[in-house]
Amino acid sequence: MTTQVQTEEVIRLRDKAPVKSESLSQMAWRRFRRHRLGVLSVVVLLIVVASAVLAPVIKPEGFSKLNPAVRHQPPSADYPLGTDAVGRDIWARLLYGGRTSLTVSVVAVSISFTIGVTLGAISGFYGSWIDILIQRVVEIVAAMPALIIILSFVAVYGANFTNTMIILGLFGWTGLCRFVRGQVLQIREMDYVLASRSLGGGSRHIIMSHILPNVVPYLTVSVAFAFSATILLETGLSYLGLGVQAPTPSWGNMVGEASSMLNLRDRWWLWMPAGIAITLTVLSINFIGDALRDALDPHTKV
Template structure:
């Protein structure tokens, strides 16, 4: 009798804890599956993801795919497309297709690395400012206002002139100018999440500030961060292409989409040698559109107003 009574008393106490752990895991899995399902229903986003993955694979396996060395002079100058050179040759006899394939590696690395750096920096700064508040928040906000008050293109040109051209310097410059919008976005999300019950419960339980910020608050603010990162990657690719087109980005003989366009800006190339500028221009358009479609898909998939649809 006493054992039955003991079981009846302990069983109900054990059930909530089991339901809590299993329920949280089930809720997390269900949310992830729901977001993935909604993303897959976005046809343009799926097409963009497929195109972007294809571009990444082309960049990764460029040495295996490219028919020629991108810097080797192996054909006639500005030769039209042929069986030997599918996209023709440039002004010094280099294979355009090979240079386009290797340029994919360079241009995408700028977009991915620059965005990865400034998203991490902006997320940390914005999360700390939003959670700590007070003078920390005030100082961070003033720094963000100062950085965002400068004309971006002019600052990029000045910094590239001071630091020098090259792939690593472009990544550093874009990262230096890209973190303030992310920090402001994360700060706003953290300010709203800081007042929620689960954060107050974590404070009451004595959880450390880093654990609260990075273990509990930021995972609930990842949606806007991911969307910002995708659009930022597209903007970084355009910025690199613009700088290279102006002769202040990646320098020859290293191939990038921008300096391929720069080499084809003569009237002769524009009018009678379209194989020099149409392929890199099309690849830039495809890459930027693909990333933007991915961002649209993530935004729609993680929209809380549509998650129950």
């Protein structure tokens, strides 16, 4: 009888024990750690980024050192990834090319993020004619033939490192703008936002303190996919000769070596390392985006 009373007392105390609440970020981090492919992708991406950032330490001689005596040399002990047509080390160019491609992508996505989040927040929060005007601009930009605009931009301003970042940034913000607008339209009707407004909170205070902090966690998923798409766009532009120009290496113009049938067939080391780097980076970012999406959705089982 005593044991039964003690058991009932334990159950009663357990039921009365306060349940520890979990924030969105804590829940997302806990669920993300269970996503094995997402965690592995983070490790791979960190290795890629660290290799690019530490390129001057790993290869202090730089990427442009010429040695015609060893031109078109396949991978060897002295040159782990071989050499190109003028004897430059492919390993060094791969590392520095990663710096270029990742920098272009980070800056371009930052431009898109700034424009998209700003216009999306304004459009969703204020509504009315402001919303209509911004959404018409979004539709016009989204309907533009990107390749023709890029060709025109390059013809006028030239193809270089800076212009590649600008042109990619100016064409990648429309999706982010629409996403943020949709989120803001939902959040602005929440009780805590209405309470802040009734207490005299200004529009800027409400947007910065209540709306954007609740949008950003979900926005990270869109940014992850935008980042991988930008890497592929930079690769395509550089491959076509419309992006980063030689002698500055980028993964895109290194893959461009495959445009020659001889290189594609017999000199695989000229283009395959960059192709593998692009594939690993893009897949890692996409898997991280998938893991974040699952982690932020409480209805998804991880």
